[in-house]
Amino acid sequence: MMLSSKVDYDLLREVEQFLYREARLADDRQYNDWESLWTDDGIYWVPANGADIDPETEMSIIYDNRSRIALRVRQFYTGKRFIVEPPSNLRRLVSNIELLESEGEEIKVASNVIIFDSATRGDSVWACSNLHTLRRVEGELKMAFKKVVLVNNDKALNTISFLI
Amino acid sequence: MNEKNAASKWGELIHTDGVSGKLYNDPDIYQEELKKIWYTTWVYVGHESEVPNKNDFIMKSIGPEPVIMTRDRSGEINLLLNRCSHRGNQVCVKNKGNTKSFTCPYHSWTFATDGRLMGQAFPDGFKNADKTKLGLGRVTRVASYGGFVFGSFAETGPTLEEHLGGAKETIDRLLANSPSGEIEITAGYLQHRVAANWKLMVENETDGYHPGFVHASVFQAMDSRINELYGDKSTSLSRDYGNGHTEIDLRPEFRKRDEELSWFNTNASRLPDYVKQMQEKYGVEKAREIMIDGTPHVMIFPNLFIAEIQIFVIQPISESESIQHVTAIQFKGSPDINRRLRQQTMGSVGPAGFLLADDSEMYERNQLGLQAQQPAFTYNGRGDHRERLDDDGFLVGDSTDDLPSRGIWKHYKKMMEAQ
Ligand code: FES
Ligand SMILES: [Fe+2]
Numbered sequence: 063m064m065l066s067s068k069v070d071y072d073l074l075r076e077v078e079q080f081l082y083r084e085a086r087l088a089d090d091r092q093y094n095d096w097e098s099l100w101t102d103d104g105i106y107w108v109p110a111n112g113a114d115i116d117p118e119t120e121m122s123i124i125y126d127n128r129s130r131i132a133l134r135v136r137q138f139y140t141g142k143r144f145i146v147e148p149p150s151n152l153r154r155l156v157s158n159i160e161l162l163e164s165e166g167e168e169i170k171v172a173s174n175v176i177i178f179d180s181a182t183r184g185d186s187v188w189a190c191s192n193l194h195t196l197r198r199v200e201g202e203l204k205m206a207f208k209k210v211v212l213v214n215n216d217k218a219l220n221t222i223s224f225l226i
Numbered sequence: 227m228n229e230k231n232a233a234s235k236w237g238e239l240i241h242t243d244g245v246s247g248k249l250y251n252d253p254d255i256y257q258e259e260l261k262k263i264w265y266t267t268w269v270y271v272g273h274e275s276e277v278p279n280k281n282d283f284i285m286k287s288i289g290p291e292p293v294i295m296t297r298d299r300s301g302e303i304n305l306l307l308n309r310c311s312h313r314g315n316q317v318c319v320k321n322k323g324n325t326k327s328f329t330c331p332y333h334s335w336t337f338a339t340d341g342r343l344m345g346q347a348f349p350d351g352f353k354n355a356d357k358t359k360l361g362l363g364r365v366t367r368v369a370s371y372g373g374f375v376f377g378s379f380a381e382t383g384p385t386l387e388e389h390l391g392g393a394k395e396t397i398d399r400l401l402a403n404s405p406s407g408e409i410e411i412t413a414g415y416l417q418h419r420v421a422a423n424w425k426l427m428v429e430n431e432t433d434g435y436h437p438g439f440v441h442a443s444v445f446q447a448m449d450s451r452i453n454e455l456y457g458d459k460s461t462s463l464s465r466d467y468g469n470g471h472t473e474i475d476l477r478p479e480f481r482k483r484d485e486e487l488s489w490f491n492t493n494a495s496r497l498p499d500y501v502k503q504m505q506e507k508y509g510v511e512k513a514r515e516i517m518i519d520g521t522p523h524v525m526i527f528p529n530l531f532i533a534e535i536q537i538f539v540i541q542p543i544s545e546s547e548s549i550q551h552v553t554a555i556q557f558k559g560s561p562d563i564n565r566r567l568r569q570q571t572m573g574s575v576g577p578a579g580f581l582l583a584d585d586s587e588m589y590e591r592n593q594l595g596l597q598a599q600q601p602a603f604t605y606n607g608r609g610d611h612r613e614r615l616d617d618d619g620f621l622v623g624d625s626t627d628d629l630p631s632r633g634i635w636k637h638y639k640k641m642m643e644a645q
Contacts, residue, residue: 110576119413121552123576123577136447143443219417220418221418222578223583
């Protein structure tokens with residue numbers, strides 16, 4: 063059902079806590095814990111050249127199925143993923159959290175994120191609007207889908223040396 | 227500067243086994259490169275399939291300069307400069323599209339997709355003007371090979387085919403892997419900005435010495451046989467085609483494996499439709515040979531890198547900044563392999579790619595390291611004792627040798643010495 067103007071505050075709080083935890087794990091580079099937030103069929107998508115491209119015909123910055131998410135995380139742990147040697151310092155703010163839809167066990171959530179990234183190359187700010195589909199698995203919320211739309215994804219971007 | 231001085235200046239900066247660090251970070255040298263390389267030689271601009279229909283256009287570049295690639299009403303490809311001939315406004319602010327004409331927003335002059343001036347607002351005021359001379363600026367020469375469109379601002383000089391020389395065959399080899407004989411560039415580009423000089427990229431694309439180290443994380447994290455190709459026991463070759471074009475030729479290793487599609491890290495049973503198409507086109511024997519050899523790994527100087535399954539277009543922005551435009555190659559009419567070509571490309575390149583992000587990290591650290599005054603020269607003499615000629619008369623070395631780098635600098639020196 064579409065959510066009415068009446069907000070389910072308990073659910074909102076739970077979703078907020080989830081998004082904050084995800085942000086903290088990514089900022090602190092706790093990759094395994096971050097990976098454990100995913101469902102078994104998770105899709106992690108960072109489109110390029112707009113928000114509404116078709117990832118099945120056009121290039122995306124990231125378009126990972128669950129096994130590629132695992133590979134992404136494993137690569138960080140090899141000690142030879144040079145984009146994190148040394149890692150940049152990160153801190154992100156998550157805001158504008160809005161419950162869009164809640165149907166059965168799945169909840170669609172919109173949010174905005176600003177990331178401050180202090181790297182060897184210099185300091186930069188990343189801004190994105192995110193869309194999560196969260197699913198309750200054995201009582202716990204998990205990510206089944208995460209879409210990150212960088213506001214400048216139609217321009218040339220620096221290396222994204224972290225989980226965005 | 228007379229010819230002798232120019233020769234000695236560049237001779238001081240470029241030795242046979244290394245080059246001055248200045249070549250990567252001096253803004254005056256960068257300006258001179260724009261003039262003598264980017265605005266002189268043939269530069270890759272875009273692919274014909276990016277403007278499939280009449281009146282299609284797409285924004286491209288030659289060096290830092292924007293260029294509008296159009297297909298005009300007669301089906302010809304034009305490379306136009308984005309500057310109104312009236313007072314210089316940009317006539318195109320969209321990335322791509324289809325239009326009958328470009329109308330300048332400032333005073334409404336209108337240009338056809340071939341650059342001709344079609345109309346001027348309030349035409350009575352232009353009694354003395356010669357309309358035929360007021361079209362959009364254009365890249366002087368346009369030519370294409372295998373669908374790859376190149377432009378040159380030089381009025382005379384070698385033809386595109388002369389410029390490509392031996393590297394032409396690598397494009398043929400790419401096209402042979404497409405059952406239709408054609409490729410398409412239709413998946414859109416990722417644009418990856420790196421804080422590094424463009425030549426660090428050109429050199430790295432055919433540097434077979436680094437993959438085992440820089441990409442060790444991928445080889446460790448996943449099942450990949452790429453590592454074998456670039457070890458010091460590998461029978462792969464590095465090759466210098468002249469004119470700055472260089473290649474890592476992996477065919478000897480693939481032929482040893484003797485497996486179809488091993489070049490693509492897959493096998494025939496995974497892509498039955500594609501294999502069938504290839505067999506229908508070439509017959510079983512010939513198809514098998516092509517599918518064992520695979521596509522090339524070739525750097526066409528100064529900006530087109532054909533990397534097996536993807537193309538990179540290197541764009542310099544300043545002496546210390548560049549953009550790599552990357553996209554998947556698509557074989558026209560072969561959807562099953564195309565999906566895989568896109569998926570693998572998305573995984574490996576772009577700002578978050580499993581492979582290229584680490585390469586970019588290396589370019590950026592090179593750029594920082596090269597600011598140190600000492601040692602004044604880099605070293606690229608690896609394998610100079612084992613350079614030899616192949617059957618076609620091109621210099622070859624082991625795949626881990628610095629032979630491509632030496633070839634690139636030899637050509638660079640020649641271009642920079644020219645007046
Ligand atoms: S600047 Fe284009 S019409 Fe005046
Ligand atoms: Fe590399």
